[in-house]
Amino acid sequence: MRPKGRVIALAAVLVAMLAAGGCDSDVGTSPYPAPTDFAIQGIDVSKYQGDVDWTAVANSGVRFAYIKATEGGDYLDEKFRQNWELSRASGIARGAYHFAYWCRPAQEQAAWFLANVPNDRAPCRRSSTSSGIRSRAPARTSCRASRRWR
DSSP states (O other): OOHHHHHHHHHHHHHHHHHHHHTOTTTTOOSSOOGGGSSSEEEEEOGGGOSOOHHHHHHTTEEEEEEEEEETTTEEOTTHHHHHHHHHHTTOEEEEEEEEOTTSOHHHHHHHHHHHSOTTSOEEEEEOSSSSOOOSSOOEEEEOOOSOOO
């Protein structure tokens, strides 16, 4: 087959594949579950969400929030205290989380977290597998309910 014939044949195959793919009933649906697929919905907030309207959050059906408290061994999220108090006032169950850095001793980070978070909820640790590079991909979260964690 000549080169021109190969190009035309390849183009015809690609058009057929695209046309067949367009007939699939799942095109346009997400492979990820929707919040409504779960009985209880919650959110994760930090300074990056700005001023959260906690009344609107409560009215939307959200029942819990994890609020970023600390990072590393010396950073306190600038919206933590505001989010902590306003979420409580709105009736949202809440927990605090710590964004761990692997280049800092765990004891130092735990002490920083405990010094800055009220002792009324179970802690949560969030970590990144990258070296400080943040992405929109879900982060690993590890939370453990505990009666007494301090």
